[in-house]
C-alpha cells in the first residue's frame with residue numbers, strides 16, 4: 001500500500017470549543033491509482049491531507065489518534081527533518097487557490113527551482129532546464145519567456161499549471177490535489193482535468209484528488225471515498241458507487257448531479273447543511289438530513305457494512321433492508 | 322520608471338507650493354505678533370515699530386510678503402527676526418546636531434524592532450513572545466519624560482558620566498578618542514530614549530505583519546515543497562512582511578525635525594526641534610516658516626523614496 005490513513009482523528013481547539021474535524025477517517029491509495037475524496041465543504045477533506053504532510057496548523061489543530069502509513073512507515077512518528085525530506089520529494093501537494101498559493105514576490109523560475117533545489121544537489125543550469133521541461137509538460141506556452149514572470153502576470157489557469165509543475169518537480173510517488181479546479185472557471189477546469197489525466201498516463205504516480213464534484217470523479221477516479229462530517233460515509237470503485245450507491249448521502253449527491261436528472265424533472269438537493277464540527281449530532285452524523293432515518297440512527301454511531309469488492313457503506317439501515 | 326519619476330517630481334513641486342502658501346497663511350492668521358512690532362511692547366517706540374514693519378515688509382499686502390519671504394529663502398538672505406542671523410546657517414547648525422540623535426535613534430529602532438518582532442511572531446504565545454509583549458506595553462505606557470529622568474539619575478549616579486547637552490561643558494579641544502567617548506556618552510541616553518517608544522510600537526507592528534503573512538497560502542505551499550522551516554520564515558514570509566515597512570521607511574525622514582522636541586529639551590540638546598519650538602514661542606516667523614518648509618520637503622522626499630523603493634521590492638507595482 002502506498003499511502004494509507006488509518007482511523008485518523010484531528011480536533012481543533014479554539015474559543016473553548018472542540019471541533020472534531022476528523023473523527024476516525026481511513027482511506028488509502030495504491031501505487032499508480034487515482035483516488036477521489038468527495039464531500040461537501042467543511043467535511044474535513046483538506047484537514048486530512050494537511051495531516052498527511054504534517055503541515056496542519058497546530059495549534060489550533062491537534063492530531064488525537066490514528067496513523068498515516070506511507071510505504072509502511074507511520075509519518076506521524078517522523079521528526080521535522082525527516083518529514084521535510086518527504087514533503088515535495090515523495091508526496092507533493094497542489095492547493096485549491098492558485099491565486100494565493102504562489103509567493104507574489106518571487107518569479108516562477110525561483111519557485112519551481114526551489115522545489116528541486118531543496119531536495120536534490122543539481123547545479124542551477126540543470127535546474128533551469130528541468131524547470132523549462134516541467135512548464136512544457138504542464139502545457140505552458142513558450143516556457144523560456146515565462147520563467148522570469150511573477151505570479152500576478154499569469155492567469156488563474158496558468159498559475160495552477162505552475163503549481164502542478166512545482167508538484168511534479170521531484171517526480172513524487174503520490175500527488176495530492178486539493179480541489180485544484182474549484183477556483184477556476186469552467187472551460188479552464190476541463191483543461192486542467194485533462195492535464196491531470198494526461199500526466200497520470202505519462203508518469204508512474206498515484207493521485208489523491210479532492211473534489212466536491214461527482215462529475216469530476218466519474219471522469220478521472222479509479223476508486224472514490226465519500227466523506228461526510230469527518231467520517232467516510234461510503235467507499236468503493238467508481239462504477240459501484242455510481243450505479244449502486246449504498247448510503248443515503250451518496251444517493252442524495254448523485255441525485256443532485258445535473259446530467260443524471262431527466263429533462264423536465266426538478267434538480268434534487270439534500271435538505272439541510274453539513275453540521276458544524278463543534279456541534280455534531282449524536283449517532284449517525286447524517287441523521288438530521290437523512291430520508292431513511294430510523295430510531296437507532298439517532299443514538300448509535302453506524303458501523304461500516306461490507307458489500308464485497310471493496311464497496312463499504314456506513315449505513316446499517318440500508319444494509320439490512 | 323523614468324516617466325514615473327518625472328511625473329512624481331512635478332506633483333511634489335506643486336504640492337510644495339500649496340504647502341508654502343497654506344503655512345504662510347496659517348502663520349499670518351495665528352494670534353499674536355512678533356514682539357518687535359507689538360504696539361503693547363514697552364521697549365519700542367511707535368517709530369521703531371514702524372521701522373521694523375517696513376524692514377520686515379509687514380506693511381505690504383500679503384502676497385508681496387509671501388514673495389519677499391520665499392524669494393529671500395531661496396537666495397539664502399532670510400534672517401532671524403530675533404538676532405538678525407542668517408536663518409539657513411542657524412538651521413544648518415541645528416540640523417547637524419539633530420542628525421546625530423536621529424541617525425543613532427533610527428538605527429537602534431530599526432535594528433532592534435525587527436529581530437524582536439519576527440521572533441515574537443515565529444514563537445507566538447511562547448515565553449519570549451509574552452515577555453516582549455509585556456515590555457512593549459510597559460514602554461508605551463511610561464511617559465517619556467519620566468523614563469528619561471529615571472535613566473538620567475541611574476546613569477549619572479552609578480556611572481558618573483555627564484549626559485546633558487551634546488558635549489561636556491568646557492571640554493575644550495581633547496584628543497579624538499576622548500572626544501568620541503564623550504560624544505557617545507552624551508548620545509546614548511537621548512537616542513535610546515528616542516528609540517524606546519519606536520521599538521515598542523514598531524516591534525508590535527512587525528510581529529502582527531509577520532503573523533499575518535505566516536498564515537498566507539504561499540507560506541503553506543513553501544512548507545509543502547519541503548522547504549526547511551528557517552527558510553520558510555526568513556525567505557518566504559519575511560520578504561512579504563517587509564513590504565509595508567518600505568513605505569514607513571520613507572516617512573521617518575520628517576522625524577528629523579519634529580521627532581524629539583521633548584527629548585531635546587530634557588537633555589538640553591541643541592537640535593532643530595527645540596529651535597523650532599523656541600522660534601514659535603518668540604514668533605520668529607522666518608525660522609518657523611523655514612523649518613516648516615524644510616520639513617515639508619523632507620516629507621515629500623520621504624514619500625518619493627518610499628514610492629521608488631516599493632516599486633523595486635514589490636513586483637506587482639510597475640508604472
Ligand SMILES: Nc1ncnc2c1ncn2[C@@H]1O[C@H](COP(=O)(O)OP(=O)(O)OP(=O)(O)O)[C@@H](O)[C@H]1O
Nearest residue numbers: 012019021040041042043044045046047048060277
Ligand atoms: N485552522 C482551523 N481552525 C479551526 N477550525 C478549523 C481550521 N481548519 C479547519 N477547521 C475545521 O475543520 C473543518 C474541516 O475543514 P476542511 O478545510 O478540511 O474542509 P474541506 O472539506 O476541505 O472543505 P472545502 O471543500 O470548503 O475545502 C471545518 O469545518 C472547520 O470547522
Ligand code: SF4
Nearest residue numbers: 284287290297315317
Ligand atoms: S444510519 Fe440512519 S441516519 Fe445514517 S445514513 Fe443510514 S439511515 Fe440515514
Ligand SMILES: [Mg+2]
Nearest residue numbers: 045046096178
Ligand atoms: Mg478544502
